[in-house]
Amino acid sequence: MSARPLLLLDPHPRTAAMVYGPATRRRLVRDFDVRAHLRRPASDRQVDGVIEEAAVVVGQTALGRGRLERARRLKAVINVLGNWRPNIDYACAARRGVQVLSIAPAMADAVAEWILGALIVQGRGMLAAQQDFLAGREKYGIAGNRDAVSLAGATVGIIGFGNLGRRLAELLRPFGCRLLVHDPHVPAAVLAKHGALRRPLPRLLAAASHVAVTAGATRSNEGFLDAQKLDALAPGCVVVLASRAAVVDFDALASLARRGRIKLAVDVFPHEPAPARSPWRRLRQVLWSAHRAGGIPRSYELLQEMLLEDIANVMAGRRPRRLQPATARAAADASV
Secondary structure (H helix, E strand, O other): OOOOOOOEEEEEOOOOHHOOOOHHHHHHHHHHHEEEOOOOOOOOOHHHHHOOOEEEEOOOEEEEEHHHHHHHOEEEEEEEOOOOOOOOOOOHHHOOEEEEEOHHHHHHHHHHHHHHHHHHHHOOOHHHHHHHHHOOOOOOOHHOOOOOOOOOEEEEEEEOOOOOHHHHHHHHHOOEEEEEEEOOOOOOOHHHOOOOEEEHHHHHHHHHOEEOOOOOOOOOOOEEEEEEEEEEEOOOOOEEOOOOOHHHHHHHHOOOOOOOEHHHEEOOOOOOOOOOOHHHHHHHOOEOOOOOOOOOHHHHHHHHHHHHHHHHHOOOOOOOOOOEEEEEHHHHHHOO
């Protein structure tokens, strides 16, 4: 048995470049006996062979009650996807004092930045203006701006107020927006800190000129933005979907854009990659993005910085400072 504690690195579908760059590798190999599975998920046999000695598991490894009870040295399990998954018995982990953490905060800056850009691009009609110019049918001045909507001073609805929604609220502060939030779980003090007002979903959808869907996917909110609810959106509303496609009736949302009811930007899809022959690809008025809002080099640098810092904190008996701990509610509602 190695004198160094054992770390199981099982990050699939994250790649080595995303979570195990050269500097991260040097640091972890110095401090741990690293058992890395980077091309495919670790098999049951491989996990069972090391779980009794593992001090840290990095990845979405299946950790039911039986494995956790055998993992007597385990101090932390770190989800590197960002959405809580039902791969672990959260209650058992809590009873055994195992920290369950997520890298979700590492992606918030980049995704919030993309949402801000998309709100402006679609609100000001930049995508349509680009296409008109290339086709030689551009309209100058007010003639090309009759449907333009300014973000400055706008009423912006944020659906889901976790890491991403809160970071977006911070980026919107210089624009002087009126912020409406739908998130039944967020404390009033958090809303007050961001100058946001809590609103029921129908009122938010009807009142906002811009809407950002930032809610993560859980068991209880799958498809909660259905066709009936989406129909309450104000005509001409700018809608940005950048968290998880599972929270919305995707076809209903695309249909509203096709009919010109809303101005839409999308970064996530029900199935990825999106089907090659999908009718969505014919909607030239929609700003489509291939799940790239968060996946910029800086996000993965930040992810690895957070990973190293909080692994060190946990191993030293300190509280994690940068990764997001699982809450009882998140654990109970982990997405499928």
